[in-house]
Amino acid sequence: MKKILMTALKTSISEVMETMFFLPIEFGKDATLAQCGMDKKNTMACRLTFTGDASGTLILLAPENLVAEMAENFMGESRDQLTSEYLSGTLTEMLNMVCGNALSKTNSKVPFELGIPEMMDTSEISEKEMFTIVETTESKMAVLLKMD
């Protein structure tokens, strides 16, 4: 099930990034945050739980600069207009769209139920976790699917 979900997630990440944030992406090799050069310090993170045929949590990490670029593209506002609420809202909405879109591609017998996406502290994330790396032209984000 994890493999099916991960395939669906990759398709959804591409769709959401291009349709809503106007950022084409490519997938890099799976890596830890250190291996892909992501620093927890200037990085924002959020998580979303889901239940259904399978249950788990999806975690998304992105550097503040990338989140700001996404928010600018998403809302058409200049960076100086974007408060922290807009930035965190953009990241959680991105996760919400990706997760909901991916789960609907799995043809599950029971409809999945999504939780409410929430911001999390990057210190909660283990250095050993292997992430799916999503690369934009100038930056990258990391996605982690944890099954219960």
Add this chain to the structure above:
Amino acid sequence: MSYSILIVDDSLPMRSVIKRTLKAAGYGSSEILEAANGQEALELMKNSWVDIVITDYNMPVMNGLDFIKTLKLNDLSKDIPVVVISTEGNESKIKEFMGSGAAGYITKPFTPEAIRDLIVNILGEADYEENFDDSAEDFDF
């Protein structure tokens, strides 16, 4: 013609995007009201007339489905059209929404055209020239 449009979504950026889409679609002179969940929307509707509601499904306090069911139970609000914009793309979930009285359903990610076409279909064509908002100039339709 201007309308009163209520956007119900717990995501501040998403409310902002929908608002901007409505302006670009020619509803710039309409009154746009906002609520962060179904309960907040019901409170707001006690004192404000609304011509159409655009709501998310997955929200804290009261989700979009319970919100629609509550609206449809009330004689004063049962005929107000409700459009759902949600990440939930599962067919049975969409059927559940339409069965509860939703007038339309758009899945995220969406294009501005999808929102515009559905709203125009329900409310009728907006007077684009009269209502055009300069801030929406760079919006692609």
